[in-house]
Every structure is written in structure tokens, then in C-alpha cells.
Amino acid sequence: MDTMRDRFTAVAGRLLDEDPRLAVVLAVISGERFTDAARRHPDRVIDVGIREQLLVSVAGGLALAGLRPIVHTFCSFLVERPFEQVKLDLGHQGAGAVLVSSGGSYDIAAGGRTHQAPGDVALLDTLDGWTVHVPGHPDEAEALIRHAAADADNRVYVRLSEQFNRSARPVSPGRFRVLREGRAGVVVAVGPLLDAALEAVADLDVTVLYASTVRPFDAAGLRAAVAGTDAADVVLVEPYLAGTSASFAAEALLDRPHRVLALGTAREELRRYGTWQEHVAAHGLDAAGLRARIGGFLAGSRRPVGLAGSGVG
Numbered sequence: 577m578d579t580m581r582d583r584f585t586a587v588a589g590r591l592l593d594e595d596p597r598l599a600v601v602l603a604v605i606s607g608e609r610f611t612d613a614a615r616r617h618p619d620r621v622i623d624v625g626i627r628e629q630l631l632v633s634v635a636g637g638l639a640l641a642g643l644r645p646i647v648h649t650f651c652s653f654l655v656e657r658p659f660e661q662v663k664l665d666l667g668h669q670g671a672g673a674v675l676v677s678s679g680g681s682y683d684i685a686a687g688g689r690t691h692q693a694p695g696d697v698a699l700l701d702t703l704d705g706w707t708v709h710v711p712g713h714p715d716e717a718e719a720l721i722r723h724a725a726a727d728a729d730n731r732v733y734v735r736l737s738e739q740f741n742r743s744a745r746p747v748s749p750g751r752f753r754v755l756r757e758g759r760a761g762v763v764v765a766v767g768p769l770l771d772a773a774l775e776a777v778a779d780l781d782v783t784v785l786y787a788s789t790v791r792p793f794d795a796a797g798l799r800a801a802v803a804g805t806d807a808a809d810v811v812l813v814e815p816y817l818a819g820t821s822a823s824f825a826a827e828a829l830l831d832r833p834h835r836v837l838a839l840g841t842a843r844e845e846l847r848r849y850g851t852w853q854e855h856v857a858a859h860g861l862d863a864a865g866l867r868a869r870i871g872g873f874l875a876g877s878r879r880p881v882g883l884a885g886s887g888v889g
């Protein structure tokens with residue numbers, strides 16, 4: 577199966593053929609994948625070289641000129657390094673763009689800390705008006721990229737990963753999808769961590785929500801799911817910095833007592849290179865690690881954790 581990055585580059589090339597408003601802006605990364613598209617559309621495939629600040633500034637200029645730029649490079653080079661340009665040349669100017677990253681939190685483990693960005697979504701949360709998609713499968717990535725490209729002028733971040741689930745789920749941008757229902761609590765699994773989360777709670781009586789879009793946060797969906805439980809216990813399972821969505825969940829449940837367990841990558845830097853799979857396990861985001869922490873958290877609620885609930889989707 578192709579990766580999310582493979583799917584993105586193929587889809588972006590086709591989108592250039594379909595929509596004359598679109599442009600792709602690169603900073604060397606994935607440039608070889610757009611050779612044919614650049615030949616067909618030399619004025620709308622722009623490679624600025626290893627200049628990530630310029631990458632975003634060019635996108636802002638294209639947007640102000642009426643184009644819809646799709647901007648791509650590795651995660652740490654797209655959000656963290658040019659953050660001032662993201663804040664000013666897009667946000668402050670009111671310019672829309674589609675930022676598509678690859679590399680996720682620790683996907684490029686061999687690249688070391690310069691290529692790791694578990695804090696990207698948390699950093700974008702300091703800005704107003706961003707939509708954030710975190711697909712869990714290449715098919716979902718394609719659907720969300722097409723949705724973002726078709727938008728008029730919204731600012732969208734699409735976070736691609738080497739890790740993905742075995743099966744795609746239907747995506748409804750801005751809404752969580754109910755996969756199963758239970759009474760002991762609610763687990764919100766984000767993007768590529770869905771399979772591990774489902775395995776971790778296979779025999780627990782919990783509701784599982786799937787999120788391929790995390791901003792805007794589906795507060796209404798979470799409230800509805802919690803209303804069907806006996807204990808307002810919520811577990812967030814996110815493939816980036818732990819606690820990134822905790823304040824959003826707390827705000828959604830502001831009118832009722834609740835508990836939130838926020839799982840994700842730790843703030844502590846893991847200094848051994850390893851593989852992305854080893855980083856996932858080291859942060860407790862594989863099925864075994866999730867099972868231990870979710871089970872312990874729910875066991876501390878007012879109600880014993882029972883057997884699995886019924887699947888609904």
C-alpha cells in the first residue's frame with residue numbers, strides 16, 4: 577500500500593490539472609515527486625530551495641494574489657522553523673493556505689531532533705482560525721487534502737504520518753465518528769493511533785470516538801458521547817504532544833464534573849535514534865502501553881470497568 581506521503585504527492589499533481597487556482601510550494605523535500613507536474617504547470621509548482629521561511633512567505637503572497645497554495649515539507653520545517661511566517665504572512669494577513677506535513681512526531685527518527693516535531697499542533701493552537709486534519713490512512717489523507725484544497729481561503733494543516741491504520745474510515749471534517757458505544761467512559765482516538773486504541777480497549781465497556789479532524793474540536797460530539805456513559809471519564813489518545821487537546825475537552829465538559837486522561841508523546845526528549853515504531857512504544861502509545869494506562873485510569877472511576885460495549889460503526 578502507498579504511504580500518506582505517496583498519496584499526497586500523487587493527488588496534489590492531479591489537483592493541479594483539475595483546478596487552475598491551485599499551486600504547490602516546496603522546499604526541496606518531495607521535489608522529485610513533482611517533476612511531471614512541474615513540467616505541465618511550471619508557473620504553479622514552485623521550489624524555493626532549502627528556505628523554509630521563504631516557503632511560507634511565498635505561499636502567503638500567492639494567496640493574496642488569488643491562488644490557493646498547497647505548501648509541503650517535513651513537519652518540523654513546516655510549522656516550527658518558519659512559525660513567525662505562519663503567524664504573520666498567513667494569519668496576520670488573513671491569507672489562506674493548505675500546509676501538508678510529513679514526518680509526524682518521530683517518523684524520521686534517524687534524522688534526530690531536527691526532524692522531530694511532536695509539538696506542532698500545540699504550536700498552531702496558539703494561533704486563531706486553523707483547521708487541523710490528522711488522517712489515519714492514505715485514503716483519508718486523500719479525502720482531507722481534496723477537501724482542504726477545495727476550500728476558498730481557510731488556513732488548513734494536514735498532518736501526514738508513516739504510521740497508519742489497517743482500514744480507512746469515512747471522514748467528516750469537524751466531526752468525531754462514533755465507532756462503538758459503552759458505559760464506562762469515552763476514548764477519543766486521533767488519526768493513526770486508532771488501531772492501537774481499539775486493541776487496547778477491546779474488552780472494556782467504553783465508547784470510542786475517532787477523530788481525523790482535531791481542529792475545530794468536536795465539543796458537541798464529545799458531550800453527546802459522555803452523556804451516554806455512567807462516568808464522565810475521557811481519554812484522549814493523540815499522536816503528538818500529550819495534553820494538546822486537554823483544554824478543549826475540558827471546555828466541552830465545563831458544565832459537568834469530569835476526568836480527562838491525556839495520552840500522547842511525552843515532553844521528555846528521547847535521545848536514541850531508533851525507529852518510529854520504537855518511539856511509539858517508548859511513549860506508551862502502542863496497544864500494550866495504552867491498555868495499561870487506560871485500564872488504570874478507568875479503574876479509578878466510581879464505576880467498575882465492565883466488558884466491551886456494542887460496535888456501531
